[in-house]
Amino acid sequence: MDILVLLKQTFDTEERITVENGKVKEDGVRFVINPYDEYAVEEAIRLKEEHDGTVTILSIGPSRTEEAIRTALAMGADEAVLADDESLFGDEYTAAKVLAAMVKVRNYDLIIGGNQAVDDGSGQVAVRLAEELGIPHISTLTKLEINGTEVVGHRDAEGDVEVVTATLPVLVTAQQGLNEPRYPSLIGIRKAGKKPLTHVTAADLRLSPEDLTARTEIVETYLPKPKEAGRILQGEMNDQVKELVHSLTNVEKVVG
């Protein structure tokens, strides 16, 4: 089974994030594989171990993305393609166009992506890619079973489980809970350096300026307001209730 994995490098959201001039400041930030994409990598490697085949990582991003790709290769992926030509960077629309062009020159049975990236959280790229390719997709999987060409996906449907069947080729996206990603082994890190990582440009992909024009615009980037300390109501229960109702309707205005 030939599997393509869509991977984005994101900043580690567990680290302190600062915004400067409308952009997340990159100095001193740790970059990691987008955690949802890490589930995708792990699932692909497990499927390869079970069914044989290859795992290829496809990624769009600046050259620092190589670090995340090397980690995926160290975990067990076989090769990678990185679109690090700046003219290929845009929004979800252009990302799907770029990935579609990267996918079309390859053989594949299955494409796995993360449900969303933790940086912008749009959750669009993978499913847009499926549309571009004209193949079915199943999103937010917590379990994936493949027998021959039959695919059974258990998806997280707003807290419930929806079981969806499909036939290969198919694109799926990974939700938290799909698996527990392995650590890259230290030997794997040594081997990763020798695995093929190719770079592609807009010219290689033969994309038109139309395809590479973003359809959205980022107007402003800002951090959420820091959470203020809560208030603990005290005194007689009756008074507390009155105070609470008053606060909810007049001060916080959450009940109108």
Next chain:
Amino acid sequence: MDFRLDPDVAAMKETVRDFIANEVEPKAMQIEQEDRVPDDILEKSKRIGLFGISIPEEYGGMGLNMVGKSAVFEELGKTINGYTTILGAHNGIGSVGIVELGNDEQRSRYLPKMSSGEWIGAFALTEPQAGSNAAAIQTTAVKQGDRYILNGQKIYCTNAPIANVFTVMAVTDKSQGSKGITSFIVEKTFPGFHVGSVEKKMGLHGSQTAQLYFDNLEVPEENVLGTVGMGYVNALKILANGRAGLAARCLGSSEYLLDMSIRYAHERKQFGKPIFEQQVIQHYLADMAVEVETLRSLLYRVAWMMDEGMPTIKEAAMLKLYASEVYNRVADKAVQIHGGVGYIAEYPIERFYRDARITRIYEGTSEIQKNIIASRLGK
């Protein structure tokens, strides 16, 4: 001069850091209290390759040079020392004898299993009457046909209860003194091999140390490591090679204590302000930082010299001496900065303080290192 790490090694360090943070640190207190590393941590450590740090790639190991090994050990030093001592003893004195002195047959037989962690290694030199004076060992090895028969006792053998392969020193010709000692590769299943009970120690909880008894222990002749009569020289070589790894772990622990102390000094308020604002605390921290930085420079320079094949007996002794002394001084200041918190077993500082103490004793005491250094001054 380029002090940057190879990108692969930097990636390995990062993996080790994540592994420690997610898998080892949450169980550090449990390891300390039970004096045992849970099997699942050892299994996961094997899976990510932590038992193959010193072993060449052709035998399934990482094939790292000394600089690379030191970088990985430095990262390992930042967690509970009992756990890292298991890895240190295995990757250091427990396996380097076979790596450096073993013949092709011995290397193929033992190293693949040791790099995967299926077989754990240990080193047995010290005896009741022979510690710093290693040439005074009394364990005997008498040749009988195609095998040697060993009789005697070893003490303080790190990893003994969990190890499968032991590098053992025994006297083959008493009349030759230190030139009558031979090294053997001993498997725990060889007839006549016995492991004694586990010692209770001041620190290094989780790392198990025990006595070994050889009661007509039968060792096949092909398990002689290196040349007959070269055991004493071999032992010194193995110990010297282990020194960079041990120093790197001391460095990691010292860095950890410095980081904890800086953080605590900013958090802890007395007299209406963080104690970091007291000049005396700043000076303690500055002293610690200078020593950590100096140790780092010495470590990577000596490791680089080893990789270049330069003679390093004196420098390795300086490094082992300095690393263990720095770790002890840093641990002492860390306890002082933390005050009461530094003395309470609920926090990790007192554990490092106890763990630090052994580094001035094992794998060659500070005093023996000074003897080695002095004997080579002006030469």
